[in-house]
Amino acid sequence: MSELLDSEIKFLPGVGPKRAELLGAEADIHTFRDLIYYFPYRYIDKTRIYKVRELDTDMQYVQVKGKILRFTAEGVGKGRRLTADFCDETGIVKLVWFKGHKWVLNSYKPGKEYIIFGKPTIFSGAFNIVHPEIEEAGKRETGVSSALEAQYNTSEKMKSHFLHSKAIRKLMSKAFSMPGLRFTETLPSSVTEPMKLMSLSDALFRIHFPDTNNDIDNARFRLKFEELFYIQLNLLRYKNNRTKSTHGFLFPVVGERLNSFYANNLPFELTGAQKRVVREIRADLGSGRQMNRLLQGDVGSGKTMVALMSMLIAADNGFQSCLMAPTEVLAIQHFNSISKFVKGIDAKVALLTGSTKKSERTRLEQGLLDGSIDILIGTHALIEENVQYKNLGLVIIDEQHRFGVAQRAKLWQKSDYPPHVLVMTATPIPRTLAMTLYGDLDVSVIDEMPPGRKPVKTMTFTDAEREKVFGFMRRQIEDGRQIYVVYPLIKESESLSYKDLEDGLESIARAFPPPQYCISVVHGRMSPKDKEISMNLFRRGQAHIMVATTVIEVGVDVPNASVMVIESAERFGLSQLHQLRGRVGRGADQSYCILMTSHKLSADAAERVNTMIATTDGFEIAEADLRMRGPGDLEGTQQSGMAFDLKISDLGKDGQILNLARSRATEILSDDPELSNPANRILKVNLKRLFGKKYSWSEIS
Numbered sequence: 001m002s003e004l005l006d007s008e009i010k011f012l013p014g015v016g017p018k019r020a021e022l023l024g025a026e027a028d029i030h031t032f033r034d035l036i037y038y039f040p041y042r043y044i045d046k047t048r049i050y051k052v053r054e055l056d057t058d059m060q061y062v063q064v065k066g067k068i069l070r071f072t073a074e075g076v077g078k079g080r081r082l083t084a085d086f087c088d089e090t091g092i093v094k095l096v097w098f099k100g101h102k103w104v105l106n107s108y109k110p111g112k113e114y115i116i117f118g119k120p121t122i123f124s125g126a127f128n129i130v131h132p133e134i135e136e137a138g139k140r141e142t143g144v145s146s147a148l149e150a151q152y153n154t155s156e157k158m159k160s161h162f163l164h165s166k167a168i169r170k171l172m173s174k175a176f177s178m179p180g181l182r183f184t185e186t187l188p189s190s191v192t193e194p195m196k197l198m199s200l201s202d203a204l205f206r207i208h209f210p211d212t213n214n215d216i217d218n219a220r221f222r223l224k225f226e227e228l229f230y231i232q233l234n235l236l237r238y239k240n241n242r243t244k245s246t247h248g249f250l251f252p253v254v255g256e257r258l259n260s261f262y263a264n265n266l267p268f269e270l271t272g273a274q275k276r277v278v279r280e281i282r283a284d285l286g287s288g289r290q291m292n293r294l295l296q297g298d299v300g301s302g303k304t305m306v307a308l309m310s311m312l313i314a315a316d317n318g319f320q321s322c323l324m325a326p327t328e329v330l331a332i333q334h335f336n337s338i339s340k341f342v343k344g345i346d347a348k349v350a351l352l353t354g355s356t357k358k359s360e361r362t363r364l365e366q367g368l369l370d371g372s373i374d375i376l377i378g379t380h381a382l383i384e385e386n387v388q389y390k391n392l393g394l395v396i397i398d399e400q401h402r403f404g405v406a407q408r409a410k411l412w413q414k415s416d417y418p419p420h421v422l423v424m425t426a427t428p429i430p431r432t433l434a435m436t437l438y439g440d441l442d443v444s445v446i447d448e449m450p451p452g453r454k455p456v457k458t459m460t461f462t463d464a465e466r467e468k469v470f471g472f473m474r475r476q477i478e479d480g481r482q483i484y485v486v487y488p489l490i491k492e493s494e495s496l497s498y499k500d501l502e503d504g505l506e507s508i509a510r511a512f513p514p515p516q517y518c519i520s521v522v523h524g525r526m527s528p529k530d531k532e533i534s535m536n537l538f539r540r541g542q543a544h545i546m547v548a549t550t551v552i553e554v555g556v557d558v559p560n561a562s563v564m565v566i567e568s569a570e571r572f573g574l575s576q577l578h579q580l581r582g583r584v585g586r587g588a589d590q591s592y593c594i595l596m597t598s599h600k601l602s603a604d605a606a607e608r609v610n611t612m613i614a615t616t617d618g619f620e621i622a623e624a625d626l627r628m629r630g631p632g633d634l635e636g637t638q639q640s641g642m643a644f645d646l647k648i649s650d651l652g653k654d655g656q657i658l659n660l661a662r663s664r665a666t667e668i669l670s671d672d673p674e675l676s677n678p679a680n681r682i683l684k685v686n687l688k689r690l691f692g693k694k695y696s697w698s699e700i701s
C-alpha cells in the first residue's frame with residue numbers, strides 16, 4: 001500500500017491541524033485513505049446552466065449565470081438577513097443569507113459575473129436561493145474537475161467552519177493531484193477481468209470525478225462489488241475452515257431424556273417445521289463437526305421448544321448446554337417455562353443472570369463445574385470469563401443479533417472443542433442481510449405457525465379517537481381477554497419515556513378504575529423483582545391490562561392476551577412493531593393490534609403503519625424495513641458489533657451484486673481453499689488488512 005494513503009490528513013495542503021481535527025471528529029477522516037473513501041451521495045450536472053425564467057421549485061439544484069444588482073439588509077432580530085438581487089437577461093432571483101453577512105459583502109461585488117448554485121424556493125412570490133454557492137464566471141475550480149460534480153454530506157459543525165461539500169471536493173482534488181498518490185489494486189485479475197471491473201485507481205478517481213453517468217455506474221459497481229466480495233470471502237473462508245475440521249463434540253445418541261420428554265411431557269404435536277428443524281440440528285450434532293446454525297422463525301413459531309429438545313440431546317450425551325437471552329426478563333421467562341416442560345425428566349435446569357446473588361452464584365458455579373447442572377439459562381453473564389463449565393457442549397443464543405463472528409469465536413474458549421452453537425432470531429432478516437451478518441452459518445427456518453392461530457388484525461387510530469379504543473378494550477376485557485398497552489422507550493431519555501408512560505397510565509387508570517379493573521405496570525426503572533411481580537400478575541390473568549415500555553418486546557407469552565395497543569406507534573421502527581404485535585395472537589381467539597398515532601404522520605411513518613396493516617409476514621416486513629431505512633438503521637446491524645461498516649453498498653438495493661460477490665468468492669475458495677495460489681496472495685493480504693484486527697486470523701489459518 002502506498003505510504004501517502006496512510007499519512008495523516010493534516011499533511012494534505014489546505015488542511016492543517018484544526019481542519020484535520022474537525023474532519024476526524026465529524027467525518028471519521030483521519031488519513032488520505034479515509035478522505036478518498038469518503039464517497040459522494042450524489043452528483044450535479046455542472047454542464048447545464050439554467051436561465052432564471054426556467055427555474056422551478058421542483059428542481060433540486062440549479063446553476064444560474066448572472067450579476068448581482070444590489071445587496072439589501074432586511075428584517076430585524078432573528079429574522080435579520082442579507083439579500084441580493086441576482087439577474088440574468090431573463091429575470092431576477094433573490095439570494096438570501098442568514099449568516100456571514102460581512103464575509104459575503106467583502107467577497108462578492110455587484111456588476112461582476114458569477115455562477116451561483118443552489119435550490120430554488122418560492123418566498124413572497126419570488127424565487128429565492130438561500131445560502132447559494134458562488135463562483136466567479138470563467139474562473140471555475142482549478143485542479144481536478146469533472147463534468148458531473150460530486151456532492152458530499154457534511155455535518156452542521158463542518159459547514160459552520162466552511163467545510164461544506166465544495167470544500168471537500170477541493171480537498172479531494174488536491175489529494176488526487178499529489179504526485180505520490182498510488183493505489184495498489186486490491187482484486188486479482190482473475191476477478192476483475194471476466195467481470196470487466198474498473199481498476200481500483202480508476203474507480204476511486206471516477207467516483208469523485210465522473211464525466212458521464214456511465215463513469216459513476218462503473219465506479220460504484222466496482223467498489224460495491226469489492227466491498228461485498230471481501231465480506232463474503234471472509235465469512236466463507238471461516239465457514240469452510242470450520243466445516244472441514246472434524247473438531248466438534250459428537251452427540252451420537254438420542255437417549256432417555258429426550259425420549260421420555262417426547263413421550264410424556266410434550267404438551268402438543270410439533271409442527272412440521274419444528275420437526276424438520278430438530279432433524280437438521282440432530283444431523284449437525286451427530287456429525288462430529290461443530291454446529292453453527294441460525295434458526296429463523298417468526299415470533300410465536302415455537303423456537304423455544306426446538307432449543308429445549310436440542311439441549312436434552314446434549315444432556316443425553318453427557319454434555320451441558322446453556323441458553324442465553326438478551327434480557328433478564330426473558331431469561332427468567334425461559335427458565336420458568338423450561339423448568340415446567342422438563343418436570344419429571346432427569347435434567348437439572350438453573351438460572352444465572354446479572355442479579356443472581358453471590359451465594360447462589362457460588363452454588364451455581366459449583367454445579368457447573370461438577371456437572372450436576374445440565375441446562376443453564378441466563379443473560380450475557382453466562383459467557384463471562386469466570387463462568388467455568390465441566391463440559392459445555394451446546395450454546396443457544398436467543399433473540400439476539402449482537403453475536404458477530406468474533407463473539408462466537410470467544411465461546412470456543414469455554415471448552416476443549418468449540419461447543420455447538422445455535423443462534424435463534426425472531427426478527428426475520430432479509431436474505432441479503434442474513435448472508436452478510438450470518439454468512440458463515442447454516443440456516444434453518446421455521447416457516448409454519450402452530451395450528452389454530454388467526455392472523456392478528458391491525459388497525460390504526462389517532463389520539464382523538466382514544467375513547468373509541470377504550471370502549472373496544474372494555475368489551476375485550478368483558479370477553480375475558482387481556483390487553484397490552486406499550487409506550488415507546490426513548491433511547492436518549494429514559495425519563496422522557498417514563499413520563500409518557502406515567503401520563504398514559506393516568507388516563508388509563510381513570511378509564512379502567514379498580515376494583516372492576518386491575519392494571520399491572522412494567523418499565524425499565526423497576527427492580528427485576530418488582531417487574532417479575534407485575535408480570536406474574538398479568539401472566540396469571542389477575543391483571544386485565546399491562547402497561548409497559550418496550551421491556552416486554554421480547555419473550556412475554558400470555559396466550560390469553562388478545563389486544564396490543566401501541567402508543568405513539570410512529571416512533572417505533574417496523575421490526576419493533578412487528579415484534580410487539582407478535583405478543584398477541586398466541587391463543588385461539590381473534591387478536592388485534594391497535595396502532596395509536598398522532599394526527600399528522602411523516603411519509604415514512606405513514607408507510608410503516610400501512611405496511612403493518614397490509615401484512616403479518618415477518619419477512620415482508622423486514623424487506624420493507626430494509627428498503628425504507630437501509631441496513632445501517634436496522635435493528636441488529638447496529639448492535640451486531642462485527643465488521644459491518646458498509647461504505648458504499650446498500651443491502652436494500654444491492655442484493656444482485658451481493659449474489660455475484662458471494663458466488664465468485666465461493667468459486668475461488670473451492671479452487672483454492674487455503675488461498676495458497678500465488679495469484680491469490682492479494683486476497684489474503686486484503687483479508688488481513690480488512691478483518692485482521694476483528695479476530696485472530698492466525699487462529700483460523
Ligand code: ADP
Nearest residue numbers: 268269270271298299300301302303304305450
Ligand atoms: P418463539 O418462536 O417466539 O420463541 P415460543 O417458543 O415462545 O415462540 O412459542 C410460542 C408459543 O407457542 C408458546 O406458548 C409455545 O408453548 C407454543 N408452541 C410452540 N410450539 C407449538 C406447537 N407445535 N403447537 C402448539 N403450540 C406450540
Ligand code: MG
Nearest residue numbers: 303304398555
Ligand atoms: Mg422466543
